[in-house]
Amino acid sequence: MTETVKGHLIAPQNSTKHAAELTLGSNGFIILKSEAHQYQCQLDAVTLSDALGSMPRNMTFASGWVFISSDGNKLNTWINRHSKTPLLVRLERNLLLICLATVVTALTAYGLYVYAVPKAAKWVASHLPVELSRELGEQGLTMLDEMGFEASKLEQKEQDKLQLRFDDLINKLKEQGVEFTHPPKMTLRFASDGANAFALADGTVVLTDAMVKLANEKLQLEGVILHELGHVHKEHVMTNLVQTAILSITAAMVVGDSSGISDTLTSIAVIGGGLTYSRIHESEADDFAAQQLYSWHQSTEPLATLFEKLHKQQPVDLPGWASTHPALDDRIETLRHYQPPPQPTAH
Amino acid sequence: MTEHSTDLSTKQHSFNFHGNASEFFGIWIVNILLTIVTFGIYSAWAKVRTNTYFYGNTELDGDRFEYLAKPMQILIGRIIAVVALIAWTILSGINPIAAIVCGLLLALALPYLSVRNMRFDARITRYRNVRFNFEGSYSNAYLNILVKPLAAYALIIASSFGFSALLMESHPVVAIIGGILLFTLTAVFGYAWVMVGMASYVVNGYRYGGKPFSAELNMVEYAKIAALGGALFLGSFILGFLLIIGLGMFDVLQALFTGDVIDPETQMTSVFALLAGYLYMFFIGFVIAAFVKTRIRNYLFSKTQIDNTLQLVSNMTLGGYLALIITNLLLTIFTLGLGRAWADIRHAQYMASATQLDGDLALMAVQDHNLEACNAIADEMVDAFDINLNIV
Structure with a gap:
């Protein structure tokens, strides 16, 4: 025929x-x-x-x-x-495979986002040269000065006292075997914006005068310093930098362009991803502080009280998903319900 | 001339897109699966398969377009581009000086990469056994893509700020109003001048076989589009501001910026107002982008001829295009990205339906050129760094 x-x-x-x-x-x-x-x-x-x-x-x-x-x-x-019929064409028409591919794609995307990217970023960050973080830390301080941060207006005597307490804290941590890739330093600054504290890439912990005044009890100040030391201990600044880089590169490679929409979506996804990672880092730092406070004083209450005071000062709370920090209410709640990890029993 | 115009009106060929979403979804998701399983290697094959699908389903006068790039070509280009992008990202993150040097290097490379990219894309596109080509010169690329935009920026800033600075002492009001007017005027004409330069460089460099594309573009048309786009932005901005005042949200907005304490009652409303504001500006951005794109494409195509016998036509409408990109955006968001395949098909369908070619295609016997598409490095670089020249 x-x-x-x-x-x-x-x-x-x-x-x-x-x-x-x-x-x-x-x-x-x-x-x-x-x-x-x-x-x-x-x-x-x-x-x-x-x-x-x-x-x-x-x-x-x-x-x-x-x-x-x-x-x-x-x-x-x-x-x-x-x-x-070529194998590829048969695969592309196979309904079962299409369903499987959809599930695998979704799981892979989730896994990459939640596990692989943070893990990889942590690994890269710990292998970056020390000079790089030192340089970035210095830049961070210069940037603060440009943003209107000034030298601390606290009395020299009080500053010296704070410095001593900070050094004590570091020694205590070192005795317990907590290691720092960058030796932590503390520096005080005055800012008109109010109470704030942060960690820089080179291990510098910055406290504003307002924060020192707000944390008017010894253990509260210890709590906030421990939180920042948690960031230093886990190298969060560098990890964050690497994470953002990985996310933007991956997003740019995965999302091809058809009408400029993906550009918008990519930047939203990268910003959203960065925020998620930042919130995870805050929780990690809280956890670090809670662990130390609990083992030294059997209570995480001082840090929780400090957060409550901070909460009252904040004018507007952004919804959790749009913020760099988890909602303060949740952080206070977590701190108050802190349970220390089970200790291995010694024989 | 009259002969040509009668020729052009005799036959109209519309572009047709024959791809369909369910079929393409299978191709797309299997591409992704194989890319995951091969740790990214398959992405080069995936790109070729996707492009083959879109080119091969685009039909004009009974014949389909063909995509000729080879996966190995794409893979090599892609590896080089990714390595370059990673090196560039790390270097420019180290310190401000390195970042400036990296930016300068990229700016200097941009015209060169654009030429290589356009040449590659043209040579791997075939229609009726004849490939396209791009013959624009490097020197003209540097003139139109680098020198002219820089000159325009310099002119805009120097004229408006210079004028304001000169008169600030004696007549401050004249200085400020004059400065703003001068800025608007030079910005509109600077944009038009740069865009006309770039678009006519690109269009006049294209060949189908040996037959040249040609376009004579008028700066005034581009200036009109830019001015209307600017007016649209200003109008919607003022409208948005009036809405804020009308709804009594001004105090809340002010408090947000000054950091004043707001009682918890209004906290939620202020968050919603802020979100609504973002959405509004986002929407305005879409409208203006769609407006500029449709107007420029329609105008550019109306001036573009092939070998003076075929006339390109673009019939995009603002409403149609806006509806397309907004529904596509929602489609992608609410399917968590899985709707991308469908969105791409819808986009191709719309673009084909808004494009036609007038003139008798059969009368034109075109011979293919013998030039090879060398490597895909520039093609992949342009993708990786996202530095496409958007002339339409």
Whole structure:
């Protein structure tokens, strides 16, 4: 049984069209008829365009002429009957595989986001040269000065006292075997914005005068310093930097562009991802502080009280998902319910 | 000339897109799966498969376009581009001086990369056995992509700020109002001048086989589009501001910026107001981007001819395009990204339906050129660094 398919021929390397007709034999034999060019051969002697979806396939003959069918379905059906459908095409049509691929993609995206990126960032951060974080820490301080932070207005005597307490704290931690890649330092600053404290890349802990005044009890101040030392201990600043870099690069590579929409979405995703990681870091630092406070004083209450005082000062609370820090209420709650990790029993 | 215009009006060929979403979803998700399983290596094959699908389903006068790039070409280009991007990101993060040097290097490389990218993209596109080509010169690329924009920036800043600085002492009011007017005027015409330069460089560099594309563009048209876009932005900004005052939200807004204490009652409303404000500005951004894109594409195509016998036509409408990109955005968000395949198909369908070619295609016998598309490095660099020249 033979079939015929109408269509047109295009000359090699030339855009001119010629009407043509293909006779398809049941044994895979092809006869091409056209005023411009005639040819006959077996199906395996022609080059077929790649099979992809239901796209009509073209035939390029050994002579370089290309036949394009005006009834793509008919030609495709005949070709499928006489040659094997490529594996890839069968996979792309397999409903089971498509479902599986969807699940795997979703799980992989989630896994990358939640486990792989933070892990990789931590590893990279701990392998970066120390000079880099030192440089970044100095830049951080310069930036603070440009943002309107001034030298501390506390009395020199009080500053010296604070410095001593900070050193005591560090020694205590070192005795317990807590290690720091960057030796922690403390510096005091005055800012008009109010109570604040943060850690820089090189292990510097910055406290504002207002924070020192707010944390008016010894253990409260210890709590806030421990929180910042938690950031230093876990190298959060550098990890964050690497995480953002990884996220932006991955996002840029994964999301191709079709109408500028993906650009917008990518930047939202990167910002959102950065915020999530930042909140995780805050919780880690809280946990670090809680652990030390609990083992020294059997209570995490001082830090919780300090957070409550901070909470009263804040004018507007952004919703949790849009903030760099977890909601203070939740942090206070977590601190109050802190349970120390079970200690290995010594024999 | 009259002969040509009768030629052009005799035949109209519309672009048709034959791809469909459910079929493409299978291709797309299997591409992603194989990319994951091969740790990214397959992404080069995935790109070729995706492009083959979109080119091959775009039909004009009974024939489909063809995508000719080879996966290995793409893979090599992609590896080089990723290494370059990582090195660039790390270097520019180290310190401010390194960042400036990195920025300068990228700016200097931009015209070169653009030329290589356009040439590659043109040579791997085939229609009726004839490939496209891009013949724009490097020197003109540097002139139009680097020198002119820099000159325009310099002119805008120097003229408006210079004027204000000169008169600030004697007539402060004249200085400020004049400065703003001068800034607006130079910005609009600077934009038009740069865009006309870039667009005519790109269009006039294209070839189909040996047949040249040509376009003579008028700066005034671009200036009009820029001025309207600016007016649209200003108008919506003022409207938004009036809405804030009208709804009595001004105090809350002020408190947000000054850091005053707001009682908890109004806290939630202020958060909502802030979110609504963001959404509004986001929407305005979309409207203006869509407006500028549709107007410029329609104008640019109306001036573009191939070998003086074929006329390109673009019939995009603001409403149609805006509806498309907003529904596509929602589609992508609410399917957590899985709707991307469908969104891409819808985009291709719309773009094809808004594009046509007038003139008798059959009359034009075009011979293919014998130039090879060398490597895909520039192509991948432009993708990785996201530095596409957007002339439409």
